[in-house]
Amino acid sequence: MVSIDLLVSLVPLFPLLGFLFVALNTRRLTQGVTAFIACGSVLFSFIISIALFVTLLGMPEGDRSISVTLFNWIAAGDFSASISFLVDPLSSLFLLIITGVGFLIHVYSIGYMHHDEGFNRFFSYLNLFVFFMLLLVMGANYLLMFVGWEGVGLCSYLLIGFWFKNQDYNNAANKAFIMNRIGDLGMLLGVILIFVHFGSIQYTEVFSKATSIDTTTLTLITILLFVGAMGKSAQLPLYTWLPDAMAGPTPVSALIHAATMVTAGVYMVCRNNLLYALSPATLELIVIVGLATALFAATIAIAQNDIKKVLAYSTVSQLGLMFLALGLGAFTSGIFHMATHAFFKALLFLGAGSVIHALSGEQDIRNMGGLKKYLPVTYVTFFAGVLAISGIPPFAGFFSKDEILASAFAHNKIVWAVAVIASLLTAFYMFRLFFLTFFGKERASKHAMEHIHESPKSITIPLIALAILSVVGGFMGVPEVLGGSHWLSHYLHPVFASSHDLIQTHHLSHTTEYILMGTVVAFTIVTIVIAYTMYIGKEQVPAAEGQPVGGLQRTLANKYYVDEIYNAIIVKPLYWISGVLDAVIERLGIDKLVNAFGGSVVEGSKITRLLQNGGIGYYIFVMVIGIVIILAYAVIR
């Protein structure tokens, strides 16, 4: 029997070893060996994660938590942080998703990256990402979470700029890193503030003291931490990096920019649910940010024509929904939606990748159409994903989204109405995308159609696996009203127990729940029918570039010009100020002043120039004599 401590440490260790081995032998390994090691290491972690999950289930509900301390990392003054892990129901669930979905995407990448000369480099980054992501959710203190937090940001940066010859991609990578850094600074200050007020950054200690800290402090701490989440989970106003991040290879978009990394903010808030529950003001802020993001991004998504951009804005919007849930105090619903979203959004991205792969790199849905007969597996699995994200019962997204909408309704009818609109927009843009891609005329270029082929097994098998999860994933949280027992909420109960006592929840009657469910599903079906008439009935195709379009549509297609606005009010001024500092203050100001000071000394001493011969040695000599005279005076005195 291996010790449980060892098992816990092995989870992140395997991907780390995989990374090191592949990275150090990039130029020596064949694709087969790399694929075997990279996928194998994540598979091992997945197996151990299952073992840990089962172990946790075997424990009495109150003690489901394993902590392991490896060594003392940083200690200075009264500050100390250790490398230590915490596996509890919350992190265990994330472990399963990270390693499980991660493994499927690793396998998918074998086929997808097959022709790329950077194959080995790609897999080393991917393994490194899994390592940091595991640290993020396993760390038993805030600083270790921060290590993972920034580490996944690094991998995201490396993978967005994976094709580094293209400077646009590099710009996207830099943007992602810098924008995340803005959020990270907020989080770092939050961690420091926690240390200042709690005297520790270990979760267990912080949570045990949480109720004795005043609300203002807690509000500040939780807001600072949430700023980090805004960056990492692409919430308003720090979301613009995520759509650009689609520059990376598609498996990266699926793994990092949809299923795992971007949900780090959700994890963080849930991990700190007690602190958030004690800061109602922050929860309100999260509701507003989440709701605004959900709606805002969804409206942009309906006017995008790049298949990955649509999915990217969809991710931003869905993350907004998750945060809405967290802000409402419905932590379990947030986690539930995170899990189902991981399944169906990874599926949709991988499906999109399969389409792009089949069409030799084409990403514009205006140049697709009629692909269902060429790509049957991709088509069927993608359809499952579309149904899931649109919230059609009994697909996974239905249950999780319904829960969020129900909490919203109980909280505030307007919040509910806006969330429903965002949800309907989701159904619309997803079916728009689906119809334009797989139905109607074949609009792809001749060249692309000649090479069209269904993807190889390493691509289709992960698609099928994720499609199955997207169909059945919702059953982990079937609500009572539909005759389920909501396994997930029982499972997570120990994590959220203390904050559930703090947050008032209004219970809806079963009748209300039925009506809500029915209404939303009915509206969704109407929305789908509208999309059907537009894109299949009338065979509309979005206007090509340059063609005149209405003002609203242009604004949406240009994403409300947010990038341009940021450029004008932040980037340009920063460069302008820096330029002025350099040219005016530095060169004309300080330096001139210094030189003038030196110059005046030179001028003044022209009278005594007989003493000067310009040799440094002479000056030193004089200086030393001077010292001696001063000291001699001291002695004689």
Added chain:
Amino acid sequence: MLTLLLIFFPLAAALLLFVFRPQNAKVVALIAALIELIISLVIVTQFDKTGAPQFSIDIPWITSLGLSLSVAIDGISLLLVLLTTVLVPFIILSSFSHTYEKPSTFYGLILTMQMALVGVFVARDGLLFYLFWEVALIPIYFICLIWGGEDRGRITFKFFVYTLAGSLFMLVGLVYLYFQTPGSHTFAIQALYEAGRSLSATEQSLLFWALFVAFAIKMPVFPFHTWQPDTYTVSPVQGTMLLSGIMLKMGIYGVIRWLIPVVPGGVAQWGMTAVIISVIGIIYASCIAIVQKDFKRLIAYSSIAHVGLISAGIFTLSAIGIQGAMIQMLSHGIIVFALFYIIEIIFDRTKTRTLSELGGIRNVAPILTTVFVITMLGSVALPFTSGFVGEFLLINAVFQYQAALGAIAGVTIILGAVYMLRTFQKSMSGETNNRTSSFVDLTGQEKLVLYPIVILIILIGVYPTPLLEISESAVNTLLHSITEVTASAN
């Protein structure tokens, strides 16, 4: 005896080079530097982490002046000695592919410099400290003057006069203190501490500024920095490495060893001002780094920003801040060394340091790229690199000192990413051009220099504890002694 050996062995080796001018001066210098490294490692193994200053030697030298050859090593000294003895062999090795004229003089000066640096870090006598401090200036001045680039005459002269002027303030301060010591006067460190602490608030204020200006110029801290970018840019790369990797730490060390304990009253009065100046410097230098076109100049400004944070952290007078400063000095030393070496490697092959003329090196030099990326990550303080340990502790300390200043200082992690990523992108990414298309990846000798540094960057980032432990007790002693003073004053 070990301490004396540590100080004077490099000098002996330097004299050997000056006098005998051996054929392969660089090899002799490297061997000497390695022996020096071994000596320092022996000291590390015998060092008692919990103890007071050790390996002390106190020989009266010029008794009439109160000068004695008084040296000792505590944790703070030891870390900086280690930085010096570790970096110098790498600096020498980094020059192997380059043939300098008058090699014996060149390497002799580097070793002389090492002697002075070690001397500064272990001196326990005010005048001795001052002597080493000034002696350190001479070799670096000649290195820049003789082997430097364009316009070196004007620039090195400015550098020399500027730093010398600063040191004179210190000399005045030290001499003033000397006269405050009881009896027949002495420069012994403890006597100077006591003399300084017994001064009136006004005197402490004045003395604070005399010493602060000297140290601030050396670091350099905004707005005393304008000698630095030009000097870094014009120096031969080994000179830049000595200046940025080790010599600027003299200024920081001066603050820790002399300024704070000598005039705690002055520090209490002016500490906030010093922190504010330092924090302004962080943002100011980072902004200027963003718009630099010359790679070397850009790193010069980034160095001012990093040093600003160290300085701010020290003046918080907290254990977290000073421990952070200690680890960050080491981290900054190795990172800036590696960055300047990378610049030199690129310059050597492309004959340019202008970022817009580079690009695409990543296509042809994957090993250099990896080394560059890791070094860059250290520079932008990514967790699990050495840079993070230091910057986190420093920001933590400044934040606790004054939250708003801490938040502003923290902006360095954003701006640092802005200019470093931009630099990496411009030089390494994209398509190759005619300057970079035939770029040759790292040679064996270059790997020999850069691999250990890169490993150190990660190792210190993951497991900084042994280093933090070395200086812990010395830092606590320092803080304890000044809190005692302030407590008794109230």
